[in-house]
Amino acid sequence: MTTPSLDAHVRLDSHPAHSSAVTASLTGTQAHVAHVALEADGWVAVAENVLVLARIDREEPYWAEKAAQALNAEGITTEIAPKLREAIDEEWTWANYPMSWCTRSDIREVSDRAQKIYDDILYGHLLIHAHAQDGDTTVAVGTYLSGGKSVYLHGENHLRKIDFTFDSPAQALVAFEEAHDDTMRPGPAPMTDTERAAARARTSLEAPAAEHEASLPAPETVPAYAADAGDHDALLDAFLDTHGNWQKWRTWSDETTHAIHEEQTLRIEHIHDAVARETAWTIAAYETPVSDRMWVFTATGTTPAPVLQALLDHLACNEGWDTALGTPVDEKTVTAATQPLSDAGWKHTVDGRWIRWTTPAGDAGVQFDAFAAQHPIHNLDTWTIWAGPSPDHAAWTLTASPYTPSLLLADLSETLAHGTGTRLPQATTRVRMRSLPTAAMAAPVAKPSQTVSRPR
Numbered sequence: 055m056t057t058p059s060l061d062a063h064v065r066l067d068s069h070p071a072h073s074s075a076v077t078a079s080l081t082g083t084q085a086h087v088a089h090v091a092l093e094a095d096g097w098v099a100v101a102e103n104v105l106v107l108a109r110i111d112r113e114e115p116y117w118a119e120k121a122a123q124a125l126n127a128e129g130i131t132t133e134i135a136p137k138l139r140e141a142i143d144e145e146w147t148w149a150n151y152p153m154s155w156c157t158r159s160d161i162r163e164v165s166d167r168a169q170k171i172y173d174d175i176l177y178g179h180l181l182i183h184a185h186a187q188d189g190d191t192t193v194a195v196g197t198y199l200s201g202g203k204s205v206y207l208h209g210e211n212h213l214r215k216i217d218f219t220f221d222s223p224a225q226a227l228v229a230f231e232e233a234h235d236d237t238m239r240p241g242p243a244p245m246t247d248t249e250r251a252a253a254r255a256r257t258s259l260e261a262p263a264a265e266h267e268a269s270l271p272a273p274e275t276v277p278a279y280a281a282d283a284g285d286h287d288a289l290l291d292a293f294l295d296t297h298g299n300w301q302k303w304r305t306w307s308d309e310t311t312h313a314i315h316e317e318q319t320l321r322i323e324h325i326h327d328a329v330a331r332e333t334a335w336t337i338a339a340y341e342t343p344v345s346d347r348m349w350v351f352t353a354t355g356t357t358p359a360p361v362l363q364a365l366l367d368h369l370a371c372n373e374g375w376d377t378a379l380g381t382p383v384d385e386k387t388v389t390a391a392t393q394p395l396s397d398a399g400w401k402h403t404v405d406g407r408w409i410r411w412t413t414p415a416g417d418a419g420v421q422f423d424a425f426a427a428q429h430p431i432h433n434l435d436t437w438t439i440w441a442g443p444s445p446d447h448a449a450w451t452l453t454a455s456p457y458t459p460s461l462l463l464a465d466l467s468e469t470l471a472h473g474t475g476t477r478l479p480q481a482t483t484r485v486r487m488r489s490l491p492t493a494a495m496a497a498p499v500a501k502p503s504q505t506v507s508r509p510r
Contacts, residue, residue: 059129059131060084060128061082061083061084062081062082062083062084062087062088062130062131063081063082063130063131063132063133064078064079064080064092064130064131064132064133065079065132065135066078066118066122066134066135066138067134067135067137067138068135068137068138068141069106069108069255070259070260071254071255071258071259071260072108072251072252072254072255074108074109074112074113074114074141075106075107075108075109075114075252075255075256076106076107076108076114076118076138077100077105077107078092078097078104078105078106078118078121079103079104080103080104080105081103085103087128087130088125089103089105091124091125091130092105092107092121092125095117095121096109096117096173097121098256100256100257100258100259101259104259106255106256106259107121108251108253108255110168110211110212110246110248110252111162111165111166111169112165112212113162113165113166113169115141115142116142116162118134118142119142122134152213164212164213164215165212168209168211168212168213168215169212171214171215171216172211175196175242179198179199179200180196180197181197181199182194182195182196182207182242182243183195183196183197183223183226183227183240183241184227184230184238184239184240184241185238185239185241185242186230186233186238187237188208188234188237191209191210192209192210192243193208193209193230193234194206194207194242194243195207195227195230196226197223197226202222203219204219204220204222204225205219205220205226206219206220206226206230210243210248211246211248211249212248247326247327273476273477274476274477274478274479275475275476276475276476276477277413277418277473277474277475278358278360278470278473278474278475279358279413279417279418279441280417280418280441280475280477281359281360281361281475282475282478283355283356283357283358283359283362283450284358284359284362285359286324286326286334286335286355286357286362287324287326289359289362289363290313290322290324293313293366293370294313297370299315299316300313300314300315300316301313301314309326309327310323310324310325310326311323311326317343318340318343319340319341319342320337320338320339320369321337321338321339321340322335322336322337322369323335323336325355328354328355331354331355331449331450331451332354332355333352333353334353334354334357335352335354335357335362336351336352337352337365338350348457349454349455349456349457349458349459350454350455350458351365351452351453351454351455351462352453352454353365353450353451353452354450354451354452355450356449356450357450357451357452358441358450360469360473360474360475361439361450361452361469361473364465364466364469365462365465367465368461368465368466383427383456383457387460388409388422388460390460390461390464391437391460391463391464391467392411392420392422392463392464393464393467394464394467394468394471394472395411395420395467395470396411397471398471398472399414400412400414400419400420401413401414401416407423407424407425408422408423409421409424410422417441417442417443418440418442419439419441419445420437420438420439420440420467421437421438421439421440421445422436422437423435423436429456434455434456435453435454436454436455436456436458437452437455437458437463438453438454439451439454439466439470440452452466
């Protein structure tokens, strides 16, 4: 029997301000039928006859196609925009996924279970009592309001899962406190960047910064080494969009992006939410796609935008990464790498194994480690570029191994010596410490219920 056609049309398209979210624009006298169907499937209205699907597992294109199929089956005409069709058909490359035995379908099932947990928390079905830090991830304990089952949650975003269940909230809280007393905090954990982005997508079709631009103070022009870090993600996206000889790889989490040159001998790894002074960028060059590294270069998350842009420009416009193994690091290469600093009047000093070039004010510098240069096989940090009080207390740091091309280092030296950037006035923030009341946890420690098995 043929399903009767309804006077309703749905156009699915990519969200204009969120990389994976999907919008649904509804028209027709019976558009309310499609509206009800989509809301029942997790879509949220953001404007009249406009709904958004924004998930923390980044699988919106897949579920949008499923929604289109369901709507078509109900006699509702559905159109998929070309950009969204590309996202639906995109082949993902997963690197270092923690559950290496999973197929692509298995990964989607794991992610969907994590999404359901997130939705239960978001809509008040799962009440989170406390959270804690467990190594490099977050754990939490909560209770389902319907049925009273208490659960121990492990992980964040699309990797969150239920590890244990308990017979009561009291048992769950006491066991959780015993395991995580040092880092335990009341209530749910702060939203992750992924959760925050999904929340913005469900409330607005605009980019998040647009509404605040008018209130931002005017930036000041400063030397490149003192500029703000800016948006590193945007710099990388612009680099990849402009240079088609680089391929972007999607990793098992949204925390890291890999980019590989078409020759597969130069690779970039960018950790999006790295701690400010920890390594956020790693660039490595190889003689062949399967050989050991020739050289490696790192940058912290607070590296100023002009300095990072100079680095990416060099990678785009030069093929200087093909430095042959065995090329000595001698006085000639050191001089070539630092000539712009000398020409600009940076102070040159020698302190044992360390050779340094610093600004007259001493607030930035380049350091060469002569000892590390004599042991190149270990890829030791031979070059350190920094800004701040000293190399040991730097606001940001770049490091490079012995065979890093002198042309690349010279380009960076030129930017440090003569480049400029912008910096906003420093803002101050206050941190409020919260303590967890423990009077309600005086009962003996209870073991997890044996009725639920652990994930294998």
